[in-house]
Amino acid sequence: MTNTLRHRLRFAITTTFTLGFATVFSGCSVGTPPQVAPAPEVEAVALDDTHSYETTSADEFPPALLVEEFSAAGDTLFDEYVYEDTTSINIDRIFSRAWDRQQAAQDYIRQARAQIDTALALLDTIPEHRADSVVLATRDELIIELSRLVRQLVMAENRDGLSRAGEIPIELNEFVEREIRSFQGPERSFFLASYARSGAYVPLMKRKLREAGMPEELVWLAFIESGFKTSALSRARALGPWQFIASTGNRYGLSRDRWTDERRDFERATDGAIAYLRDLHAMFGDWNTALAGYNSGENRVLRIINRQRADYLDQFWDLYIQLPQETRRYVPRFHAVLNILQDPEKWGFHDLPEPAQPVSFDTITTDREMALKDIAATIGVSESELEFLNPSLRHKITPSYEYTIRVPKGTAEAASAALASVPVSKLPDVPEFVVHTVRRGETLSTIAVRYRTSVRAIQNANNMRGTMIRIGQRLRVPVANPSFYTSRVTQNAQTTPEGSTVHVVRQGDTLWQIAQAYGTTVTQIRRLNGMGTSSRIYPGQRLIVKN
Numbered sequence: 001m002t003n004t005l006r007h008r009l010r011f012a013i014t015t016t017f018t019l020g021f022a023t024v025f026s027g028c029s030v031g032t033p034p035q036v037a038p039a040p041e042v043e044a045v046a047l048d049d050t051h052s053y054e055t056t057s058a059d060e061f062p063p064a065l066l067v068e069e070f071s072a073a074g075d076t077l078f079d080e081y082v083y084e085d086t087t088s089i090n091i092d093r094i095f096s097r098a099w100d101r102q103q104a105a106q107d108y109i110r111q112a113r114a115q116i117d118t119a120l121a122l123l124d125t126i127p128e129h130r131a132d133s134v135v136l137a138t139r140d141e142l143i144i145e146l147s148r149l150v151r152q153l154v155m156a157e158n159r160d161g162l163s164r165a166g167e168i169p170i171e172l173n174e175f176v177e178r179e180i181r182s183f184q185g186p187e188r189s190f191f192l193a194s195y196a197r198s199g200a201y202v203p204l205m206k207r208k209l210r211e212a213g214m215p216e217e218l219v220w221l222a223f224i225e226s227g228f229k230t231s232a233l234s235r236a237r238a239l240g241p242w243q244f245i246a247s248t249g250n251r252y253g254l255s256r257d258r259w260t261d262e263r264r265d266f267e268r269a270t271d272g273a274i275a276y277l278r279d280l281h282a283m284f285g286d287w288n289t290a291l292a293g294y295n296s297g298e299n300r301v302l303r304i305i306n307r308q309r310a311d312y313l314d315q316f317w318d319l320y321i322q323l324p325q326e327t328r329r330y331v332p333r334f335h336a337v338l339n340i341l342q343d344p345e346k347w348g349f350h351d352l353p354e355p356a357q358p359v360s361f362d363t364i365t366t367d368r369e370m371a372l373k374d375i376a377a378t379i380g381v382s383e384s385e386l387e388f389l390n391p392s393l394r395h396k397i398t399p400s401y402e403y404t405i406r407v408p409k410g411t412a413e414a415a416s417a418a419l420a421s422v423p424v425s426k427l428p429d430v431p432e433f434v435v436h437t438v439r440r441g442e443t444l445s446t447i448a449v450r451y452r453t454s455v456r457a458i459q460n461a462n463n464m465r466g467t468m469i470r471i472g473q474r475l476r477v478p479v480a481n482p483s484f485y486t487s488r489v490t491q492n493a494q495t496t497p498e499g500s501t502v503h504v505v506r507q508g509d510t511l512w513q514i515a516q517a518y519g520t521t522v523t524q525i526r527r528l529n530g531m532g533t534s535s536r537i538y539p540g541q542r543l544i545v546k547n
Contacts, residue, residue: 199355288316362412
């Protein structure tokens with residue numbers, strides 16, 4: 001037997017076991033294993049005019065090694081030997097048994113995918129406007145795990161891992177040509193301005209992609225996302241050069257607080273994008289589908305894939321028409337940029353501007369609140385240069401905790417020595433928020449009056465265009481003094497002889513407001529009061545809030 005055939009036999013059998021059984025059993029519960037259908041007739045395989053192979057030496061794939069490999073793979077169904085005696089292997093029987101196992105593996109995959117579809121449908125029922133950040137982050141993590149499992153079940157055997165740098169093929173079809181025409185015409189000014197800005201960030205981003213073993217062409221995704229603007233904000237509240245929404249940014253380590261939003265940081269956001277794209281590629285197996293998932297969310301793309309028939313071979317351009325309109329343009333736009341930059345003259349871009357100089361900086365560490373304009377004046381650089389280097393500072397003021405600030409190249413030593421003389425600055429007074437759950441009969445106007453704010457302020461805080469609200473909706477309401485509402489709630493606090501703190505519910509109270517006022521959680525209040533999952537309370541009700 002040749003080495004090639006020996007390896008093919010091993011691959012045919014062990015891949016079936018590994019994909020069909022080990023992956024499924026380790027990934028999810030699929031119920032009772034299906035009955036294996038009778039093996040279809042196997043066409044005879046000609047091999048030196050016989051279907052049996054006589055071994056000639058101990059190292060020429062001996063039957064003992066074959067059985068040992070089956071045992072190592074955990075094969076409890078392979079209960080008949082595939083060899084006729086100690087020196088002969090029946091090739092027909094190997095193929096027949098391997099075909100049986102392949103059919104069984106497909107049955108397991110179909111059952112596992114049905115379970116995953118059900119799990120994703122359940123997660124889709126979580127209302128984003130009513131769930132807190134912890135719930136949403138947990139939901140997103142579970143979606144990622146389910147998505148990874150689907151890709152393992154269906155695609156793993158057809159993929160060979162993460163593509164290396166330079167391995168995204170540039171595609172040109174009618175959809176890509178349509179986007180090229182858009183860049184040639186109405187979006188030409190956007191293309192030229194974005195290309196000019198790209199020079200500042202592309203070298204740094206490409207370096208990070210190379211270090212991560214990712215294709216360098218992915219750097220131009222930031223071109224499509226934001227035109228390389230660190231301040232770019234979409235209608236969906238996605239922010240920064242890589243356009244992260246808050247929940248996805250949180251999932252990939254981009255912190256947000258009163259001082260900073262790392263979604264705007266060209267280094268930290270690039271690290272987050274690389275991690276997200278790596279997960280998406282592992283999930284979907286090809287870069288086009290991964291990019292579609294980056295734009296519209298992996299869950300949406302996964303649902304489209306899962307609607308295909310079980311033996312469907314997923315290819316992006318076959319799924320293309322089922323994607324949302326924005327995503328249908330997104331991937332072709334990426335390839336349009338690659339085509340144009342590969343040959344600008346061919347596509348009429350002989351006037352590409354000179355790219356900006358690559359960003360260059362030193363870093364120093366501080367733990368004082370200082371305005372960038374004061375730092376700039378003290379160390380003798382321009383305020384705009386410091387703002388450009390530190391885009392994550394929301395109010396152009398460094399935080400009160402330890403923070404690494406970027407300064408122009410070659411100025412770190414002087415800047416570090418001068419920081420002690422920079423005056424302390426404070427964040428501006430900005431509205432803080434309470435969360436209000438809309439009740440029957442309420443309007444934005446009545447809510448605004450109750451919290452001493454304005455309808456416009458509530459609309460801005462919730463990215464609302466109109467005044468339509470619904471019962472149960474959770475609204476962020478900006479208020480000048482949130483502690484006023486906390487003290488109002490805690491006015492009804494009582495103490496029992498056992499030392500427990502009890503709150504007497506007043507008209508307008510919610511479990512969330514009560515939990516916030518007493519420094520506890522809704523879950524804890526429910527547990528102390530035997531409420532299960534209910535949030536229903538009524539005026540006069542006595543709730544234990546602390547033991």
